[in-house]
Structures are given as structure tokens and as C-alpha cells.
Amino acid sequence: MTPIPGRPVRGSQSGRPIMAAFDLLGRRWVLRILWELRDGPVGFRALQQQCDDISPTVLNTRLGELRAAGLIWQDDAKAHALTALGQDLQRALKPLQAWSERWSAQT
Amino acid sequence: MTPIPGRPVRGSQSGRPIMAAFDLLGRRWVLRILWELRDGPVGFRALQQQCDDISPTVLNTRLGELRAAGLIWQDDAKAHALTALGQDLQRALKPLQAWSERWSAQT
């Protein structure tokens, strides 16, 4: 079951949107998949390779969850792409990259 | 094993800092724990309650990982608190809350 804001999710019954985000983004590969879609639509097998050969089982599960959450969709060629909301999330996660560089510098 | 930038991590051999971040933040409860530490040091059991009664096993594992990553530390009273780097990450994640509100509005 996909986490949706306004409803109870894994780890919180409150329904607070941020908790749904924590549940969704705290699943393996979700951040990575969003990241790999940053430059436009990608097909299933290509996406799988870009994600270091993630198993197709998990990839398909995650794609389904992200679709149910409204962050990605499939075009007529069945390629996976970010929705407007997904692109919005990507922008929100942008500072993460800069932070990771600082993290790297400090270690 | 804690993900550290510059080294291979779960899901990527490249050593790119962003991949280490994806590995770390993609683990259950990590985002939530950072979130719950936003207002200052919190003791183990209090933190456990704030995180909807997360099991102590996982909580302790996560705290260890976050400590090894340099994002949190323990003061003399054994309370857990963000380091400067941890606070930096928190700022980087700030846009996520606003995004989750927009997500909520669109659903």
C-alpha cells in the first residue's frame, strides 16, 4: 500500500503529509529512481540498468507506488516520467546534492 | 555498515556522495529521527515514543549509523542531538515539508 497524505502510513497514524513523505521516501530505491528520471522519460530496462541493476521485482513495485502517489506516469511508449508534482519534489530535493558534497568534504 | 561518501554503498559502487545520501536516507526511520531531533537533544526512550513506538532495536541501529555518519552525537547525559552537519542536512530537507503540503493539496 502506497503512502498517501491525509491517511495513516507506516510509522504514523496522524495523517500529516510530512509523515507520508517520510514513509514513501524512506523506502529503498525511491530517491534513486526519482533522481534517475531527472532528465526525462526512461524505459523499464534502461531505468533498471541506471539503478545499478536493481531487481525488476522491486523496481516495478516502486514504480507502482510512485504512480499511485501521483509522482510519475507512463507515456504511450510505456516510458516512465515525472509528473509536475514529481518535478516539484525533485526541486525540493535539490539541496540534498549540495549537502552531500559538504558531507563528503567533512569526512 | 554505515554509508559513507567516497565509498561503495548499497545500490552504488561509484562512491558519489549523493549515492551515500540515498542509501542512508532510504533506510526506514532515518528521515523521521532527524525530524524529531529538530528542537534539541532527546533521550532514547523519549525519542522512541516520539517515533510512534519504533522498536528499540531499530532505533539503536539507526542512531549508531547516524553517529557513524557524523550527523548526530551524544551529550554527557546520553541524549541524542544533531551535529552541525546534521543541522545542515535538516535545513537541506526543509523544502520537503512544504512540498508534502502541496502533495496533500493535490490529492
Add this chain to the structure above:
DNA sequence: TCTCCCTGCTACGGTTTTGGTAGCGAACGA
């Protein structure tokens, strides 16, 4: 000093999530 309680944390075993491999049906080109 002897309880009583509260703290941080660990042991252990069951459940859930994630992963690896194989392969199906459809579409396309030769």
C-alpha cells in the same frame, strides 16, 4: 542500606521487505 523506579540499551525469534534468477507474451526488424 535497601527498595523502587526510571534510564539507555540488548537478546531473541517471528514477520515483512527486499533481492536474484528465470522466463513469459508482445512488438519489431530481417
Add this chain to the structure above:
DNA sequence: TCGTTCGCTACCAAAACCGTAGCAGGGAGA
């Protein structure tokens, strides 16, 4: 028609996570 590629699913094993119980240590009170 044959071969190749694509999106995806079935199946089972490994790893992660959870729930409960409980230990050791410290402080307050009698």
C-alpha cells in the same frame, strides 16, 4: 519465420525490521 528486445511477473531466498522481554546502571526516598 526467426531472432532480438521490451515491459513485466512468478518464484523462492536473503536481509531488514519489529515486538517483547529483560538486563545493568543511576538517582530518590525510607
